Amino acid sequence: MPLEGKVALVTGASRGLGRAIALAFAGEGAALALCARREEALQRVAGEVRRLGRRVLAVPADVRSPRDLERLVALTLERFGRVDILVNNASELGPTPLPYLADYPTAAFDDVLQVNVIAPFRLTQALIGGMLLRDQGVIINVTSDAAITGYPGWGAYAVSKAAIEGLTRTWAAELAHTGIRIHAVDPGDMDTDMHRAAIPDADPSELARPDDVARAFVRLVTTRDPDSAGRRLEAAALGR
Ligand SMILES: NC(=O)c1ccc[n+]([C@@H]2O[C@H](COP(=O)([O-])OP(=O)(O)OC[C@H]3O[C@@H](n4cnc5c(N)ncnc54)[C@H](OP(=O)(O)O)[C@@H]3O)[C@@H](O)[C@H]2O)c1
Numbered sequence: 001m002p003l004e005g006k007v008a009l010v011t012g013a014s015r016g017l018g019r020a021i022a023l024a025f026a027g028e029g030a031a032l033a034l035c036a037r038r039e040e041a042l043q044r045v046a047g048e049v050r051r052l053g054r055r056v057l058a059v060p061a062d063v064r065s066p067r068d069l070e071r072l073v074a075l076t077l078e079r080f081g082r083v084d085i086l087v088n089n090a091s092e093l094g095p096t097p098l099p100y101l102a103d104y105p106t107a108a109f110d111d112v113l114q115v116n117v118i119a120p121f122r123l124t125q126a127l128i129g130g131m132l133l134r135d136q137g138v139i140i141n142v143t144s145d146a147a148i149t150g151y152p153g154w155g156a157y158a159v160s161k162a163a164i165e166g167l168t169r170t171w172a173a174e175l176a177h178t179g180i181r182i183h184a185v186d187p188g189d190m191d192t193d194m195h196r197a198a199i200p201d202a203d204p205s206e207l208a209r210p211d212d213v214a215r216a217f218v219r220l221v222t223t224r225d226p227d228s229a230g231r232r233l234e235a236a237a238l239g240r
Helices: 017-028 039-051 068-078 104-132 155-175 191-198 211-221
Strands: 007-011 032-036 056-060 085-088 137-142 180-186 232-234
Touching: 007 017, 007 068, 007 104, 017 032, 017 039, 017 085, 017 211, 032 039, 032 068, 039 137, 056 068, 068 180, 085 104, 104 137, 104 155, 104 180, 137 155, 137 211, 155 180, 180 211
Parallel strands: 007 032, 007 085, 032 056, 085 137, 137 180, 180 232
Antiparallel strands: none
């Protein structure tokens, strides 16, 4: 199995794409560290990983909290000794119905940036030292087409995804000539709670299933393509 012996940390793993990535990685042999705020749903996913025969650690954590992130990293390293793959997947959409910028509450704007940009930055910083020591690692920041298209109402979310793509490019430039790869991956429109909250009248049959999209993440971590580092990649183009 291609991920046998690897340890992956996936944020926002209690449902949607994060859950699907956790199960897909476990299916390929990885041990998993998972986080989300709500413990019950997170433990359900941990149970699914265990039933696949993989080791799993579920840590309830709000990625906005530096203390929660420190605890998540400490418990993960205590349990597994290292992290080979980090997926910064947890994300905050912002207020719904999606407000135009003229009405966008500043506190909500700040909240979205904390979850979608600052937390991935902190978590990457916390884990990069170990990856550099081993000279290997894969980091995936989950982005969106809102990063590159101006959709009305997607204010802070769009800004946050543009920022995570900028962060990814800078990390990649700084990590060039190391064994660490970092990518930004746009999963495309998926049938998840977030999509339902954003566009309640979307036709689910026209949306991708997170389980199918997760296969593109497996492909990315198991295929070495040096030219793709730092680039914005679309899951659909990675193959499923
Ligand atoms: N769905 C789409 O169509 C779509 C399209 C493009 C990009 N994306 C991106 O794909 C990724 C996954 O989206 P999704 O649709 O699967 O989202 P989702 O269904 O809303 O799931 C979000 C996950 O993140 C967790 N989470 C949210 N805030 C958190 C916080 N402050 N601390 C820790 N965990 C937190 C949630 O659990 P708790 O609530 O329990 O914390 C949940 O596990 C996101 O990065 C999103 O921006 C999605």
